[in-house]
Amino acid sequence: MxxxxxxxxxxxxxxxxxxxxxxxxxxxxxxxxxxxxxxxxxxxxxxxxxxxxxxxxxxxxxxxxxxxxxxxxxxxxxxxxxxxxxxxxxxxxxxxxxVISPLVNGKRQYNFEALTNDIAKLKSTYPFIQINNIGKSVLGKPIQEIRLGKGTKKINMNASFHANEWITSGILMSLLNHFLLSLTNARPIRGLSTMPLYNEIDLSIVPMVNPDGVNLVINGPPAEVREQVVRINQGSTDFTGWKANIRGVDLNNQFPAKWEVEKERKEEKAPAPRDYPGDAPLTEPESIAMANLARTRQFDRMLAFHTQGEEFYWGYEGLEPPESSRIAAEFARVSGYESVQYIDSFAGYKDWFIQDFRRPGFTIELGSGINPLPLSQFDEIFEEVLGIYLAALYM
Missing domain, CATH: 3.10.350.10 (LysM domain)
Incomplete structure (x- = not known):
């Protein structure tokens, strides 16, 4: 106003x-x-x-x-x-x-247009947030970052690295809106006052890393790449299982953290709906944007929201700092999710973040079932991950 x-x-x-x-x-x-x-x-x-x-x-x-x-x-x-x-x-x-009610409606098929409209509404009502474009997707969509807080504890949260995990974008935007409502209405969340957190943090949120892929899964293929993506999808026009970006590269297998190992053992050796790590690390504009963001900001911790499994991963090759164990224990306590230190997977954003910065990084697997998860799980997932969101800010 x-x-x-x-x-x-x-x-x-x-x-x-x-x-x-x-x-x-x-x-x-x-x-x-x-x-x-x-x-x-x-x-x-x-x-x-x-x-x-x-x-x-x-x-x-x-x-x-x-x-x-x-x-x-x-x-x-x-x-x-x-x-x-x-x-x-x-x-x-x-x-x-x-304003006492959420502006974000995350409980819907949350495509790029829904995200962009919600970001505009939040910026209009909460002008203390900053909106940045950190890069562009293959098809030229802006990869948007929301930044807020006045402190020195630098935290990144991101969602929808994988196209058919688009529910994570709606969840993350709803968590942010919940936090903003708390700030302007002096309304604690689960008994926790949020203004001290605002004064301590520098929070970066990238709610949709893979906008082209998300729109492909939800809306179907755009005309300019229809022939290409149908071919990559082996002739099928059912894109519900698509995880990759629009070029058929899995963005969470794109980072230089034992990328060569992952490349060698992946079954996919050419562009595919999922699991193809590309011809080299960091070839895709979306993964490049996320790497550049981390290098520029030097985050103190990072959370990547994925689906599914109701668990989270927090170790990489023994390079994670001792602080990660303490944070992981709190995440497990407040969410009920299983804490998993190591998993036989490389080249992910969390892996590279831990390797290059030696700071706490987490891959949070929301919900359970088959991707894309049904919206009937949205409310339960929100309540489970709200504790993780808050703990990431105050610990």
Whole structure:
């Protein structure tokens, strides 16, 4: 929600007026000097929307503010051109409304368009988040990153490396929305206050690493590559089992962590719906973008969300730091998922992250069954992984 500065206004006044933490106001208006607001300047108020209301008989600003638990000054701020003493039936005014329900609907076939629309809604309502494009997919779709927090603990979470694991994108976006609601409404999650976490973390979320692949599974092949992907899929137009990117390369077998071993033992020796690691490490724009992001940001820990198995993997060749064991024990406690230190698999993002940075990395296998998992599991998965999400931030 946007308001225009009046004489004598300050961000501190807006913080008290709307009961929004001052630091979120400052972070939502980073181009503004909070100590020198200018009359007429536009200020963004996070966690609120302005709704149009038509004056009814008997309405006054005082009655409207009382019925909505608002300050009269909040109405005056949003309606500076309205004379509150001359309200006429039918006149339009704006009323600030606190956002208390999720904007993200992750419990659906969550394709690239759904993600992009949800990111835009979150950015509009929670302008203290940053949206970055870290690269592009084979077909030119932006690989989007959401970044938030004011601390020094750098954490990355990502989802949908694999196309038919698209439910992970909806889950991760819903977790983020839950966290944002908690911040702007001072509402703890499972008894945990989230504002201290916001002040401690620098959180990077890449909710859809493989947008082309996700859209292929959900929407079917786009015309420009239909012939190519049908050929890779052995003539079938059923893409529900497709894990790879649009070129038939498995993005989670693309990283230089014993890639040669994985290449040699994989049955697939050419582009395929799954398991083909490419002709060399880091040939695909999506995997390159994720590698560059990690190198640039130097994350302290990383979580990659996959499906399925209700377990998570956290070791690689004995290179994981001692801290990983402590975090893994907490993840298992809060989720009920099985903690698995080693698995006979190489060339994954988690493997490479541990190998190159010697910091905690985790592959979290959500839910159980056959991919793509049914949306009937969504609510249960969300509750299970919410504990992992929070533990990754506070430990």
């Amino acid at each position: 946007k308001v225009q500065v009046r004489s004598g206004d300050s961000l501190w006044h807006y913080s008290r007026l709307f009961m929004i933490p001052l630091n979120l106001l400052i972070d939502s208006n980073q181009t503004i000097d909070p100590s020198a607001l200018q009359i007429g300047q536009e200020v963004q108020i996070p966690g609120f929307v302005a709704l149009e209301y038509r004056i009814q008989k008997g309405d006054t600003f005082w009655k409207l503010s009382e019925s909505r638990h608002l300050s009269v000054d909040a109405l005056l701020l949003l309606n500076q051109k309205v004379n509150p003493n001359q309200l006429a039936v039918g006149d339009p005014i704006l009323i600030p409304q606190r």
